[in-house]
Amino acid sequence: MNLRTPGPTPIPQDILNALSGPMIDHRGPFFRDIYDRVSANLKQLFETQNDVLMLTSSGSGGLEAAVVNTLSPGEPVLAVEIGAFGVRLGRMAETFGADVRWQRVEWGQAATPESVAASLDANPDVTSVLITHNETSTGVTNPIGEIAQVVKQRDRLLIVDAVSSLGSLPCPVDEWGIDVVVTGSQKGWMAPPGLAMVSLSPRAWEAVEKSTMPKFYFDLKQARDYAARSQTPWTPAIPIFYALDASLTQLLDGGLPAIHARHQAAGDRIRAGVKALGLSLFPEDESYASNTVTAIKCPDGFSVADIRKAAADMDVVLAGGQARLSDSIFRIGHLGYMPEEELDEALEVLGKALEQVGFAPAAATA
């Protein structure tokens, strides 16, 4: 099966095999060694000097941790929404009582530094900005480096959902000045779902001291205290640690520039292939189209479900649209482990699936 969802992602067999290691005491020396290695390797890949904390949860759990540990009920915050995951992050803050001001960007577009600056200037009381780096639902990557500059110029806390970007796309956490960054093991990290990774800047830790939102399982101060002895507060998902230990070593062997180049090449390859099939990209401007997931407009008069079904019957799993895009787009994930032949197979099968549903693209009939 060629799994082309933007998480879970395919995993090389040697990393899958690592999952089958024996159970160990999560308070003992074997786990400590793994924890230390994973933690040190994540710091390198996050390009941060700050600790990377690991939580047993999906990426969503990591995002909840980011919100409830740094914010307080009634606190005004800016949520920049460019898709379904931007909505989720802002709603989390609302659920726990924050006073969320929404900057709603049309889905399919990126937020611009200018628009975020304008939102902040129009809302001088907001303390923090919640924003998605790579919006998995629309296949759009926000220019977080530039956005971070306008947020930092205005001295606000920057909380970034980097679930589907970090470890795949350039995201130098410290250089850009991201205060809280969150990712998940099942994305570019070549590991299964089950662990969220969260890192906080010294400034974010100051916010933690003031935060009054309730937290227990996701209490990051507890996580930090346990991290100091290479443990987690609660029993961790040990097999996912085993996998991550193996995958991070492989990722670091190649190095960050190679990782970024591989994702750039994959994005280019998939976009070119999709357009050659006569399809249109969902992002309005290719300059911000994501290099980890490509969102494709479903041709008028055709059904996302039919196209996905036809592809699945040929063993290629495409992702559907999410929320209000569920019937109008479909998506191809290209992050983490993705041999070129699997990307080419996905394009080839997509072409056959389109033929099967009766789509006669302009390019093919030209």
Added chain:
Amino acid sequence: MNLRTPGPTPIPQDILNALSGPMIDHRGPFFRDIYDRVSANLKQLFETQNDVLMLTSSGSGGLEAAVVNTLSPGEPVLAVEIGAFGVRLGRMAETFGADVRWQRVEWGQAATPESVAASLDANPDVTSVLITHNETSTGVTNPIGEIAQVVKQRDRLLIVDAVSSLGSLPCPVDEWGIDVVVTGSQKGWMAPPGLAMVSLSPRAWEAVEKSTMPKFYFDLKQARDYAARSQTPWTPAIPIFYALDASLTQLLDGGLPAIHARHQAAGDRIRAGVKALGLSLFPEDESYASNTVTAIKCPDGFSVADIRKAAADMDVVLAGGQARLSDSIFRIGHLGYMPEEELDEALEVLGKALEQVGFAPAAATA
């Protein structure tokens, strides 16, 4: 290595191998089949007609879900504490704003139905009772069946931490009338940590409708909605589902009576062996000593750390004490997968470890 902590627990190799299955789409048909099978099997093993929801978290996350979905800030609840995990459950409720009334039982003892009845009668305004079934920190099992009767007679909601009991000790959820019950994959279930399982009675779902504590990641209404289509709201820890799928089939093959008999026999075997070594059990009365974990008093003048170190050097991992018991007791886990020879080896190695640290038991010198 002979892992004798009360979770994580040893896992048979065929179940470990199941962890290495390929990644799949958690919104697709392969996951749906696994979800349905795991869910149906858990219902049988929980002895409940209610749905069993699965959350990607440790058992602690499941307990937080139980609390934040059924209670509201300011709501008076009774927390019955017989050890560190009883404290944790009550503190969770306090953290999210409940008005917690504590019934503090001396550690090493069980709560009695009479004492819980008295607490409820002294606190007529409490709506709910939070209590641990099997207190892993003290090796004591509460008589939840009898306690449930007094709680139900008084028409209160009963929320039970069954993390280290369900799937090992008798706990017929519906027959006893437990409203919310929580367990974790790494305990008697012969699977790795990473999934919490939670089940709610119709009465508990009514409480959910009134609950105003904030929740997002652990929102059980969302989990129920997704469960209706055999999915989870957030990306689940797929490998742990694979393992649980394999282990539940094995557990059901043997049947519940065999599971309970195996744990009774293991408890008897370990208690007899420990006493034969001249050691004393921590539970004051053997009638409520746990059949999943045995807590042992560290002999006067000896160090828990030294005994554990000596055993670990012989490849047997014993658990230490927790919280205020950390220097005064140590523990042997006997739940889930536990061949008799591994239990005997643990006792034999414990005997050697005691010799090494210079403990000359009365029994040995008699």
